[in-house]
Amino acid sequence: MAKYVIVGASAAGIGAIEAIRKVDSTGTITIITEECCADYSRPMISDLVSGKADIQKMKCRADNFWTENNVDARLNKKATSLEIAGKTVTLEDGEKISYEKLLLATGGKPFVPKMEGQEKDGVFTFTTMSEAQRLAEKIDNTHAKNAVVIGAGLIGISVTEAFVKRGLKVTVVELQEKILSLLLDSKASDMVEAVIKKAGVNFATGQSVQKILGRPDNENAVGGVILTKGEQVPCDIVVVAIGVIPRTELVAGTDVKTNRGIIVDNFMQTNIADIYASGDVAEAYDFILNQNRLLPLWPLAVLEGRVAGYNMAGQKTTYEGGTNMSSLKYFGIPIVSIGNANPKPDDTALEVLTKFDMENNIYKKLVLKDNVIVGMTMVNSIDRAGIIFNLMKNRVNVKKFKQDLLRDDFGWAVLPISLQRKMSVIQ
């Protein structure tokens, strides 16, 4: 019996623990994770492959995090079923753990479409530390030279950069015509693509992999791929990085309501009392779209977990919402892109402001609706992006100064004094 049971020990689980302990210093907490190592920075797994980070650096909380917070951390344990009436979670080894409050922070799993040859040695997904370790070992042990990455989203580009740093030749296969298409408009996407191409990476866009081939000397090991247009690309490694899907299997067949992910309210509670969900498994509120959706992003998972934690511990807290928001560091081209940054051109309700500085290769874009910022992209000049993000988050009407937002010297000084005072920028 634990007062609080959390399934999943990544961002959302950690956020929940920190919140619970702010309110309740003694209630027992049990956290269950399938992974052998918890509280590591998942976005840093590409640095593990490139050699830039080791496991110690990847730890995103202090070494004494679990003991300091008095958490019973069950590593290498899989929760296999949930009994709502009895308020019990059963583990694979048969152990039953009963709870007063339950948080489902089970995250996502990589989506792998059916491809001929996908069972071959050398096909990887890329969302966990152990996968990253196996990938690094594969490169070390087999002197792999060529890799194919399927999917040009955040995960695909991050693993591509790691491969390039390890000296591999990479071909990125992307079904869409543009890379990072969920995040960037075509202009920004082209800017990034140009930089990545310069690093020696090939792109095959508008295509997918129809077949993974074996090696002439070993049919069971990856030797290449055939793309949908027929081109054959030799490789030693294939990484499938198309996206993640919520891990809802624990609630399958129960009364916990799901759509694509687990449905939650603004307190991160599911339709069942005392059962909460947060992170990549939950459909949480998007303040730009004004609806709940899947947003599998680390910072949002922490925030959602925190809200769940406060509510589980009895401190009523509302989730303010997040939106599609990412910063990119890859290949030395810093980017921030948030919200509806790539609207359909025929959406007449929106106003789009852009600025391109060709000499410095800087691109800035704002998307406004009724003079409120609903989307933004900044490429190669991101230093003050947070100021604009907060105008967006706080729904500030920017009518009087919207052109100033794209100025090269943009900062707090160009914003109205009333706002400066409200945010205590000045006295």
Place this chain on the structure above:
Amino acid sequence: MKKIVAKQEACMGCGLCEVYCAVAHSKSKDIVKAYNSEKPKPLSRIRREVNKPISFAIQCRHCQDAPCVTACLAGAMTKDEKTGQVIHNKDKCMGCWTCIMVCPYGAIIMDKEGKVVTKCDLCKDLEEPACVANCPNEALVFKEVKS
């Protein structure tokens, strides 16, 4: 906690706060050496903003509920519950720029090499932050404020 407060009406926009901040965070702590020979050049963590006739300086506000701490992908940004300071650990930083994306003050900056971020540390080894100590018109004040 004690924070650096900007008095806009007293700021002349001279930029000395930036100079002294950079020197205080240089290797040599010597203004001539810092500017002439250090590589990478020391970086100011305070930013003078000018929009005539208004000017003021801005740096990390060590927010009570700091968005950068929550958003940090690496656990490099932490809140010291005892002092109230937001502390950046550059050895943990992975340079993902998420903190830059969420900082409402635009007070977190990339270092010169574009590898990690840096920000105001309130000159923890000095009696008073260098920007405050060297502001010629007392436009920066280090004082106790409600956090």
